[in-house]
Amino acid sequence: MSDARIHAEAAEERGLVRFGRFLRDNPVVPLIFFLILLIIAHFYVVMPLRTGRTGALSVFWVNNLIKFAIPLAMLAACQVLTMLTAGIDLSAGIVATISAFVCATLSPLIGVPGAVAVSMACGLAVGLVNGFGVGVVKVHPLIMTLGTGLIATGCLQVYQRFVISTGTLVPDFLIWLGTGRTAGLPNGLFLFVPFAVFVLWLMRFTGFGRLLFALGSNENAAKLSGVKSWQVFLALYALSGLIAALAGLLYLGMIRTPSLQLANPLMLPSVAAAVIGGTSIFGGRGSFAGAIVGALILRVIDTMLTLLQMPEGARIALFGLIILLVTALYVRITGTR
Amino acid sequence: MSGTETQALLDATGVAKSFGAVRALTDASLHVAPGEVVALMGANGAGKSTFVKIITGALTPDAGRVLIRGKPAQVGSPAQARRSGLVPVYQEPSLIPDLDVSDNLRLGDTPVEPFRHWVEELGIKGLRLDHMISDLPLATLRILDLARAIAAEPDVLMLDEMTAALPTDLVDRVLKVVRGQADEGRGVIYISHRFTEIQALCDSATVLRDGRTVGDLKIEPGAEEKVVELMLGAKLDLGKAAARAKHVNEGAPRLSARNLAVAPKVTNVSFDLYPGEVLGVVALEGQGQDEVFDVLAGFRKATGGSLTVDGEAVSFNHPSQAIAKGLTLVPGDRAEALMRERSVRENIALPFSARIRDWGPLKGRHERDRVNHAIEKLQIDTRAQGEVQRLSGGNQQKVTIGRWLAHGVQTLLLFDPTRGIDVRTKRQIYPLVRELAEQGAAVLFYTSELEEVPLACDRAVVIFNGRVVDVIDAADADEQTLMRAAYGLTEEKAAS
Numbered sequence: 001m002s003d004a005r006i007h008a009e010a011a012e013e014r015g016l017v018r019f020g021r022f023l024r025d026n027p028v029v030p031l032i033f034f035l036i037l038l039i040i041a042h043f044y045v046v047m048p049l050r051t052g053r054t055g056a057l058s059v060f061w062v063n064n065l066i067k068f069a070i071p072l073a074m075l076a077a078c079q080v081l082t083m084l085t086a087g088i089d090l091s092a093g094i095v096a097t098i099s100a101f102v103c104a105t106l107s108p109l110i111g112v113p114g115a116v117a118v119s120m121a122c123g124l125a126v127g128l129v130n131g132f133g134v135g136v137v138k139v140h141p142l143i144m145t146l147g148t149g150l151i152a153t154g155c156l157q158v159y160q161r162f163v164i165s166t167g168t169l170v171p172d173f174l175i176w177l178g179t180g181r182t183a184g185l186p187n188g189l190f191l192f193v194p195f196a197v198f199v200l201w202l203m204r205f206t207g208f209g210r211l212l213f214a215l216g217s218n219e220n221a222a223k224l225s226g227v228k229s230w231q232v233f234l235a236l237y238a239l240s241g242l243i244a245a246l247a248g249l250l251y252l253g254m255i256r257t258p259s260l261q262l263a264n265p266l267m268l269p270s271v272a273a274a275v276i277g278g279t280s281i282f283g284g285r286g287s288f289a290g291a292i293v294g295a296l297i298l299r300v301i302d303t304m305l306t307l308l309q310m311p312e313g314a315r316i317a318l319f320g321l322i323i324l325l326v327t328a329l330y331v332r333i334t335g336t337r
Numbered sequence: 338m339s340g341t342e343t344q345a346l347l348d349a350t351g352v353a354k355s356f357g358a359v360r361a362l363t364d365a366s367l368h369v370a371p372g373e374v375v376a377l378m379g380a381n382g383a384g385k386s387t388f389v390k391i392i393t394g395a396l397t398p399d400a401g402r403v404l405i406r407g408k409p410a411q412v413g414s415p416a417q418a419r420r421s422g423l424v425p426v427y428q429e430p431s432l433i434p435d436l437d438v439s440d441n442l443r444l445g446d447t448p449v450e451p452f453r454h455w456v457e458e459l460g461i462k463g464l465r466l467d468h469m470i471s472d473l474p475l476a477t478l479r480i481l482d483l484a485r486a487i488a489a490e491p492d493v494l495m496l497d498e499m500t501a502a503l504p505t506d507l508v509d510r511v512l513k514v515v516r517g518q519a520d521e522g523r524g525v526i527y528i529s530h531r532f533t534e535i536q537a538l539c540d541s542a543t544v545l546r547d548g549r550t551v552g553d554l555k556i557e558p559g560a561e562e563k564v565v566e567l568m569l570g571a572k573l574d575l576g577k578a579a580a581r582a583k584h585v586n587e588g589a590p591r592l593s594a595r596n597l598a599v600a601p602k603v604t605n606v607s608f609d610l611y612p613g614e615v616l617g618v619v620a621l622e623g624q625g626q627d628e629v630f631d632v633l634a635g636f637r638k639a640t641g642g643s644l645t646v647d648g649e650a651v652s653f654n655h656p657s658q659a660i661a662k663g664l665t666l667v668p669g670d671r672a673e674a675l676m677r678e679r680s681v682r683e684n685i686a687l688p689f690s691a692r693i694r695d696w697g698p699l700k701g702r703h704e705r706d707r708v709n710h711a712i713e714k715l716q717i718d719t720r721a722q723g724e725v726q727r728l729s730g731g732n733q734q735k736v737t738i739g740r741w742l743a744h745g746v747q748t749l750l751l752f753d754p755t756r757g758i759d760v761r762t763k764r765q766i767y768p769l770v771r772e773l774a775e776q777g778a779a780v781l782f783y784t785s786e787l788e789e790v791p792l793a794c795d796r797a798v799v800i801f802n803g804r805v806v807d808v809i810d811a812a813d814a815d816e817q818t819l820m821r822a823a824y825g826l827t828e829e830k831a832a833s
Contacts (some may be wrong), residue, residue, distance in 0.1 A: 178363035206698055207690030214687055217676035221684075223741065224634075224666060225676055226691035235696075284678055 008047045013261060027278025031293040038300045044305050053328035059184040065299050067186040071096070071254065071263070074192070075270035076277070077199050078240040080291045083274055084203075084212040085233070086089050086283025087134060089139030089240045091149035093267025095123045096248030097260065103249055104168040104258035112171040120245045126152055127241020128234065135233025145237075156260060170256050178253025195246075212236065216283025230275075269298050272323045297316035298322075345370050346524035347392070347423065347493045349711065351403035352549075354387055361387040364549040365401070366716070369493055369524035376535045376556065377528045379545035380568045380820070386546060389497065389528070389764035393425045406492055429622075430478035434471040438481070447485050455484035460510040475601060476503050480713050487518060494518060495526040501536060501623060501763050502601055529559050530621045531802070532561045532824055546570045556682060565820045584774070584795045587612040589648055591748055591779040592633070592664070597640030599628040604803040605693060606642070610748070610779045615770055617790045617797030617811050618783035619823050625803040627669075630752045631782070634666035635659035646748070657691060663747030667737050667754050671730070674737040681722035682708050684736050688744045692782065711739035716765065731762030738766070746778045753785050767793045787819040802824035 039057070045054035055061075078092040099119040106115035126148055133144035180187040203209040211232045214222040219229055251263050274298060275281065277290025301322070305315045347369040354362040362384045364450060367374050375646065377420055379385040388394040392403060396412065405421045415634060431505065432441045451467070456464050459480045465690050470478065478504060496515065497740045500508045516538060519525050528540055535542065535556060542553045544567040554560060554565045590609035597606040601627035610616045620626040631637045632644070644651050646662045653659045661825060668674050675827070676684055685708045689695060697806030712719060715735040725736055749771070757761045769795050782793055790797050794811035799822040806824050 079530075112389040161385075206696060208696040210683065210687070210690045210699070211657060212695070213683070214676055214690075217679055220673050221676050222687065222691075223636075223656055224668065226660040227687075228655060229690075231693060268469055284676065 010190065013269075014170075023152040026289055028293055031277065031297065035077055035293055035297050038297060038304075040313065042300060042304050046307055049238035050307050050309075052218065062178060062186060063181060063186055066302070067188055067295065069292075069299045070186070070188040070192045071132050071247045071251040071297045072266055072269055072273055072298065074195065074243060074250065075263070076291040076295055077195075077288055078247075078273050079274035080277070080279045080286045080288050081199070081212060081243075082141060082235060082240055083216070083235065083279045083281050084283060084286045085141075085197075085215040087236075088145065088271065088281065089237065089244070090142065090145040090246075090267065091126055091130060091152060092240060092244040093264045093271060094149045094152050095127035095241055095244035096263035096266065097128050098122050098152055098246035099159070099248030099308045100256045100262050103174075104170055105163040105166060108167055109163075109170040109172055112173075116171070116249065119249060120242060123241040123243075123245025123248070124238055125241070127238040127244075130241065131237035132265075134229035134237060168253055168258050170258070172255030174249055175256060175319060176253070178250055178256070184275075187210070188254070191246075191250060193244075193277060193291050196288065196292065203286075203288060205294065208232070208235065213284055216280075218284075218287075235270075269295075269319060272319055273298055275323050276326045295305060300318035343403075346406060347526070348402075348404040348407070349392055351400055352388065352391055352398045352403065354384075354398050356393060360392070360548055360777040361451060362398075362548040364713075365545060366550040367392070367526070367543050368553070368818060369526060370671045371522045371524060371543065372519050373521045374525040374527055374539045376542040377526055377545070378535075378542055378564055378568065378788070379611065383545040383547040383568070384547055385528070389425070389495070392526075393423060393495065400448065423494070423495060424486040424489050424491035424814070425495040426479075426482045426497065428498045429639070430470075430475065431482055432470045432478060432485075437467045437468040437469050438464065442466075445489075447488050451488040451490075451676075452484050455487045455514070456481065458482055458510075459514055460507050464578065474506060477504060480507065480511075483514075487514070491523065492701075493524040493526065493669065495528075497528045498530070499527070500529065500531065506536070528816070530624075530824060531825060532564075536561070543771060544568055559825070561826060565817065565826075569816055569820060584614055584762055586614055586760060588612070591647060593645045594629075594633075595640065595644075596642035597632065597639050597644065599632055599637065600805050603628045603639075606800060606803075606805050608798045608805060608808070610781055612777050612779050613774050615774045615780040615782050615792030615794045615797070618781065618800060619787065619790060619797045619809070619819055620800040621823050624800045626800050627752075629661060629800070630666065630668075630750055630781075630783065633659065633664055633750055635664070635670075636666075660688065660691075665741040665744065665746065665748070666750045667734075667741065667752060669752040671733050671737060674740075675725050675733060677726040678724050679714070681717060681719060681725060681728070681736055684725050685711055685740045685743050687716065688740060689816040707743040708739075711743040714742060715739050715769065729759070733760040734758050734762065734766075738769075742773075746773055748779045749773060749781070751780060751782045751784075753783055755786060755789060763789075787823060790814060790819055797824060 018052070043055040043057060047053070075092050075096060080088045082089045099122055102122055103115045103119040106118055129148050130145050131140040133148070141183070175192055177187050203212065211222065211227055214227065215229055216230055222229060248263050252258060255262060266326045273294035274286070274291045277287055277292070277294035279286030279291060300320070301318070302315065305318065310318070344633045345368045347367065349365065349367045351506070352365040364386060367377065367388070367389045368376065377385065377388070386648065387396065406422055408421070409420050410423070414789045432762055433444070439449070442452060452564070461477055461480050464477070472596070473481070479499065485495070494515070494810065499511060503511065512534060514523055518567055526533070529535055539556045541553060541555050542564055544564055546568055547570065551570065554563055588611070591607070592610040593613045594608050598604055606625070606629050618626055622694075629635070635656040635658050638652070639656070646664065651662055659665075676687070686704050688699070690706050715738060716740060717735045720734050723731060728736070738754065755766055770780055770782060782789065790811050790829050791814055797809050797811040797814070799807040799809065801823070802825065806825055809818065809822060
């Protein structure tokens, strides 16, 4: 009897519902389609509007697009992973900045390997504090990471006063990674491709990844199955801190001038990239592949807006609008949040 | 004046209500005359709570009428029902925890002086109105709720399990005050599982079964037998218990509880569970069985007594510790146990990744084999396996059971595993439980449907009011015996 009912239900699933489910299960396909559409619009609508002639897709252009999308996608990984558990990491941007600043200022003092190690340790430390707060004390991730982010910002300013006279040095291999090209593509991919494979593998093929989905989907079910959630949260936010620190190092090599706000502007776009990529801020659903495409989409939009000579304020406002639109669209189509 | 004297204060007739395809009520009636205390009774699933919601205006009936003082009750919202003269007191305290007493009174337009009077009368001395509600003990809150209701001078007072969580001296006070209210000409609807209180307080009883009122009777000595009979009636045919050899417990118990207490509900629960045995738990709703299962599964700590597993004293802080000792729980609420939007396989395989040492790469083959085995064993319909929420309730329940089947069962704690699932799945679950026991598992089986006890269990412990009051041989227990036991009517026998 119940078999018949399931059959009937399956038969009813047509049209929009089915499309919605498809989108939910494979957010990457329509996203890539959307990306291509944007790129075409860029060359055939925006470019003629500004310059009077259509542009051509050049290796240089693609290189630039990918290059600047990489640090964004890495920070988006922090958001995807934490959002799977219905969390968020608002300290990721600041951690990236700190990591970059510490590396640039310590390199002349203690050498490059030491500086990189300290940078990563900073990311790990912030991440562990976040994990402790979220997992053990049960502070809401939004508040927790906001708080640690502010504290870290303050510490960075204090730290800056001590190192103000030492000068900065951006390690050569970071410059190579950040600005170099191999066969027309940015060297950053040497870091990013293995990183992306690792994150995708972690989410899909490991017990840890499964627990991230489980905690976001139903923490009580996880507890019932013997999962100690604090352990997962501690490891998750520590990992997020490490990823943010790594993204900061890469970004340092790309920009080459450390500042106290270096990677901060990437913070909200990283959330946007994750959301556009089909990750639910309510947990239990998410895709890093989607976030990568999301980062690329945001970069294309950013390029378009720059070309249209939009002021910075309008660009930020548009980012906000895009997040809202995409989320609304998802709720509408998939019927889930 | 004389005309209204004989008129019923509350007159609910022919009330029907359906939720989708489920008919919760078909023909429920209840009459309360001035000065009368009526016990509203019914076994689990009889439709009692739906009926209460309709009388109090929280739900609108599909058919039938509810008259208060002869006027159609302005049902539609609880506030309207209150205005028309019916004031309910529910099991859950209704005061707002973050406000103090006087703010709560102001919110409900409760006159302060009568309230104070009734609080004193009900046995709470020295209550200050600036106490925060959240600082007060549960028993006091229930008394405050009752005092507030009485201070509103209602025509009909409805009390839902009023004496649960109250110490005995307060219970006596409550019964006295409620009787006094009736003697002043008010009507009282009294919902309780406790026959001793009903005997002491009520004038008559209205019994619901399968959504209809099956009897109104006077409370007199021996009435509880009739009530039990009325509540039973004919039930769904769940199949016959398979003929089976009587299980004999030998060796050491797998799990023993001694004088287990969980404040405030559970006061004294002791039992032994042997390997190869299915031990039933017979209890009405809210007698403390929830708390006992929570303690066994590691969701909460006992406040007293001891627990041993295979002869070793244990105390769990987290379900993982219980699982390590082989105690695995299938909870009453499936929504608690399942990741709704994840797949059947992922749900079943969840415990395989629980410990840190399992955080690495998934053990594909090993895991798949065990999950497949569980799916086959339970005949889970896997056509909609992509998302558990798309399965039927019965199949969802199989997934929660399958999780522990795949993981390996030593001691299975089943909390009402058949609630709300179809008969076919139910019939699959009993033999499965039997089979697990035959293979050496120990199973603790609480069910809210008494007729399941002989189908699945070897023995059954009866929990009433937080204590084990009886242990019965389940295999040949008829429903009458079980029902009497569940209502604490065999208590005297057990005590002597």
